[in-house]
Amino acid sequence: MGNDGRSCIMPSSQGHRDTMNNRPVPKISLIDAEKTYRSSSGETQTALEKARIDINEGEFVCLVGPSGCGKSTVINLMAGFEQPTGGSVTIDGKPVVAPDPDHIMLFQDYGLFPWKTALDNVLFGLKCRGVREGEAKKKALAALDSVGLATYANRHPHELSGGMKQRVSLARALAVEPSVLFMDEPFGALDAFTKLHLQDELLELRKKRLLTVVFVTHDLDEAIYLGDRVVLMAPNPGRFVNIMEIEMATPRSRTDERFDRYRKELLTAFDLVHRQSSMISKTLVTERIQQDGSGI
Amino acid sequence: MPDKVLKVAIPVSAVAAFLLLWHAAASFYPLEQFPRPLQVALAIVELVKAGRLAGDIGISLFRLVVAYSAAVCCAVPMGILLGRCPACLRGIDPLVQLLRPISPIAWFPLAVLWFGIGNAPAIFIIFIASFFPVLMGTVGAIKTIPESYYKVSRNFGAKPSLVMVSIIIPAAFPGIMTGLRIALGTAWIHLVAGEMLGADSGLGFLIIDARNFLRTDLIMAGMILVGMLGLILNSLISLAENLINRQWGMTGGAA
Ligand SMILES: Nc1ncnc2c1ncn2[C@@H]1O[C@H](COP(=O)(O)OP(=O)(O)OP(=O)(O)O)[C@@H](O)[C@H]1O
Numbered sequence: 242m243g244n245d246g247r248s249c250i251m252p253s254s255q256g257h258r259d260t261m262n263n264r265p266v267p268k269i270s271l272i273d274a275e276k277t278y279r280s281s282s283g284e285t286q287t288a289l290e291k292a293r294i295d296i297n298e299g300e301f302v303c304l305v306g307p308s309g310c311g312k313s314t315v316i317n318l319m320a321g322f323e324q325p326t327g328g329s330v331t332i333d334g335k336p337v338v339a340p341d342p343d344h345i346m347l348f349q350d351y352g353l354f355p356w357k358t359a360l361d362n363v364l365f366g367l368k369c370r371g372v373r374e375g376e377a378k379k380k381a382l383a384a385l386d387s388v389g390l391a392t393y394a395n396r397h398p399h400e401l402s403g404g405m406k407q408r409v410s411l412a413r414a415l416a417v418e419p420s421v422l423f424m425d426e427p428f429g430a431l432d433a434f435t436k437l438h439l440q441d442e443l444l445e446l447r448k449k450r451l452l453t454v455v456f457v458t459h460d461l462d463e464a465i466y467l468g469d470r471v472v473l474m475a476p477n478p479g480r481f482v483n484i485m486e487i488e489m490a491t492p493r494s495r496t497d498e499r500f501d502r503y504r505k506e507l508l509t510a511f512d513l514v515h516r517q518s519s520m521i522s523k524t525l526v527t528e529r530i531q532q533d534g535s536g537i
Numbered sequence: 538m539p540d541k542v543l544k545v546a547i548p549v550s551a552v553a554a555f556l557l558l559w560h561a562a563a564s565f566y567p568l569e570q571f572p573r574p575l576q577v578a579l580a581i582v583e584l585v586k587a588g589r590l591a592g593d594i595g596i597s598l599f600r601l602v603v604a605y606s607a608a609v610c611c612a613v614p615m616g617i618l619l620g621r622c623p624a625c626l627r628g629i630d631p632l633v634q635l636l637r638p639i640s641p642i643a644w645f646p647l648a649v650l651w652f653g654i655g656n657a658p659a660i661f662i663i664f665i666a667s668f669f670p671v672l673m674g675t676v677g678a679i680k681t682i683p684e685s686y687y688k689v690s691r692n693f694g695a696k697p698s699l700v701m702v703s704i705i706i707p708a709a710f711p712g713i714m715t716g717l718r719i720a721l722g723t724a725w726i727h728l729v730a731g732e733m734l735g736a737d738s739g740l741g742f743l744i745i746d747a748r749n750f751l752r753t754d755l756i757m758a759g760m761i762l763v764g765m766l767g768l769i770l771n772s773l774i775s776l777a778e779n780l781i782n783r784q785w786g787m788t789g790g791a792a
């Protein structure tokens with residue numbers, strides 16, 4: 242096996258290029274991106290502090306971190322649902338000012354329309370793009386087929402399992418052939434087995450196209466299994482603390498010893514983050530932990 | 538199967554018990570003052586034979602349909618607008634909350650003064666009676682559309698017209714339907730009240746007319762007819778509501 246985790250995709254070959262020095266422009270770029278909210282009591286809260294990352298075309302980046310550390314904030318900024326209060330967020334070198342059909346977001350709660358069949362849900366995305374009826378139907382069926390749901394085209398979401406619903410949502414996204422997928426805890430509500438299946442399916446689907454993926458999860462194993470890089474975030478204020486490169490070929494084995502090393506490394510960093518964040522909120526408790534010399 | 542038998546047997550015995558109780562209670566009074574079920578049944582037969590029933594029911598339903606559809610046609614678009622525009626809602630909400638608690642019955646004197654006797658006052662009253670439930674139901678339904686539907690629409694670059702037709706209206710449909718059902722019940726109640734005061738035909742007038750001739754059996758016949766038609770109307774709209782909810786997956790789709 243090669244040791245290149247991105248063997249199927251050439252990250253830089255088709256990307257935009259900086260004309261000055263002919264270096265590839267990153268697909269997605271955060272430069273000191275900040276997001277602050279003003280609470281109802283008037284004080285400002287920093288959801289994201291000076292975040293900086295370059296994501297290459299075709300790269301799979303996972304965001305992990307404790308609840309409230311700003312993972313959704315980051316992905317919403319990248320997808321254009323929110324605007325940064327400082328710094329810049331660019332895709333293909335252009336500032337992100339609004340959501341774009343070339344960058345599709347998938348949600349934990351699937352975002353399907355319950356009154357539409359699976360097929361109509363997929364067709365909705367294509368209709369928005371102005372694809373003609375006959376062609377749209379062909380594309381929608383092909384997309385459903387690619388996620389293994391061809392025979393469920395006429396079912397309504399409530400007649401589908403959680404995993405199937407997320408597959409429909411994925412088919413709807415893939416049907417419009419986006420260059421970026423944003424996924425905010427997409428498998429968070431699924432049982433362990435379905436989750437493993439969908440992880441593999443996602444990797445499989447990605448092989449067939451040049452797709453940049455930003456994937457939020459609170460499952461460290463999932464992040465290591467999927468990501469080319471894993472970004473660890475910390476709360477109060479939300480920030481990037483650690484960007485870890487996963488240098489393992491896909492498909493990865495969770496029982497591989499290298500997998501274990503990454504897991505340990507990430508867990509150690511995560512523990513640190515967790516301890517720091519609880520130190521802020523519960524100084525007393527943290528002091529006792531330090532006295533005991535034990536973890537959490 | 539015993540489940541199905543019980544489902545029919547219990548309501549049937551409840552009605553039978555009610556009729557028995559009614560009969561027992563009525564036997565303490567003279568027939569002209571408190572007629573028994575049998576007299577009322579005969580009165581209904583009399584109405585049918587006199588050829589009056591179809592006309593009265595017809596005119597009542599006609600007024601209901603006209604006023605109710607007018608109210609729905611005004612209140613649904615207005616509710617969608619208000620639900621989508623928080624500033625508009627804030628602006629108009631005090632006015633709505635001021636008008637809403639005024640019972641439609643309180644409009645009777647004005648309605649009769651303005652429109653005279655006939656179809657118009659009853660239609661006006663039903664309009665008012667059904668307008669507010671539909672409006673409130675629609676506003677509520679629009680406001681509870683999950684933010685994620687809009688997010689998905691924006692993400693795919695849906696045009697506003699497509700969002701309205703393909704997302705907002707269908708997403709709000711079950712909620713609007715609940716408002717429609719409540720409004721239909723309210724409308725029917727006030728229709729009869731309206732016809733008692735400002736009309737010379739219809740089921741409400743039938744009851745008032747019977748009172749003028751001291752025909753208590755006809756009064757009760759009118760009441761029973763009003764109740765039965767209300768039951769039928771409610772069943773029809775509930776059926777439609779259930780169908781929609783099933784389509785929308787809100788009842789788990791159990792057939
Ligand atoms: N609209 C908002 N108004 C005010 N504060 C907000 C808003 N959205 C997010 N925040 C705050 O920003 C911080 C980061 O939120 P975010 O939703 O990005 O966290 P997260 O990492 O996605 O958490 P989780 O894992 O629970 O989904 C939180 O402290 C949250 O309270």
Ligand SMILES: [Mg+2]
Pocket residue numbers: 312313314425
């Ligand atoms: Mg989140």
